Amino acid sequence: MSAEASHTRVWIGVACVVPREWCEMLSPNEGAFVNFLTLASSESEYLYKLTAALNDYCLELQGLEDVRPLEESDGASEEIMSMALELETSGNPKHVRYATFHTFPRVM
Numbered sequence: 005m006s007a008e009a010s011h012t013r014v015w016i017g018v019a020c021v022v023p024r025e026w027c028e029m030l031s032p033n034e035g036a037f038v039n040f041l042t043l044a045s046s047e048s049e050y051l052y053k054l055t056a057a058l059n060d061y062c063l064e065l066q067g068l069e070d071v072r073p074l075e076e077s078d079g080a081s082e083e084i085m086s087m088a089l090e091l092e093t094s095g096n097p098k099h100v101r102y103a104t105f106h107t108f109p110r111v112m
Contacts, residue, residue: 051071
């Protein structure tokens with residue numbers, strides 16, 4: 005195992021996203037806050053993977069908060085901890101998971 009791989013762990017952050025053209029996840033008149041998780045060795049790697057995933061989903065990042073390695077002591081929900089375990093078990097460095105979309109109306 006490389007030194008970099010040994011420091012890879014599950015990172016989490018709360019993203020504020022809005023739909024771009026062709027987005028099928030949100031309607032044009034709503035945005036959402038959502039937790040995104042992925043395996044990363046740094047905040048910059050997390051942001052790189054998150055950006056790539058958002059591009060695939062036709063979502064635009066409006067803001068990002070609370071980016072950090074996920075700890076069991078965080079008191080995260082069962083949904084989040086289940087996703088974290090899946091990421092750790094699979095070990096797939098390209099896998100990005102997202103939790104429930106908490107939507108809000110957009111003012112255009």
